[in-house]
Amino acid sequence: MGFEDLVSKMNEKNQFEKVCVDQGVIDSVVFYSKKSYPNEFLAMFDGHVKDKVLYITGLLFLPSERSHTSATFNDWMIPPNQ
Secondary structure (H helix, E strand, O other): OOHHHHHHHHOHHHOOOEEEEOHHHHHHHHHHHHHHOOOOOOOEEEEEEEOOEEEEEEEEOOOEEEOOOOEEEOHHHOOOOO
16 A cells, blocks of 8 residues: 555545645755754644645644654644644
8 A cells, every 4th residue: 555545545535646845845844854953853744635636835833842862742732624
C-alpha cells in the first residue's frame, strides 16, 4: 500500500492524485529545521483538496513541549476540519 492509498483510506471524502506544496511552506520547514537543530520541531501541514489535487498551503503550530530528545503536543488541540 502506497502513501496515496493510505491517506485516501484515512479520508475517503477528499481523495487526491497529486500533491502541490507552496514554496513558502517548504522555505518555512527548512528555516524551522535549521533553527531547532539539533532538536526537533513539530508542525502539521494545512491545506485543502480541489479537483483531486492536495494543496499544502501552510503550517499549523500547536502548543507543545520540546526537549533535546523529543517534541510532543496534545492531540485534542488539533483544529477541527472545516
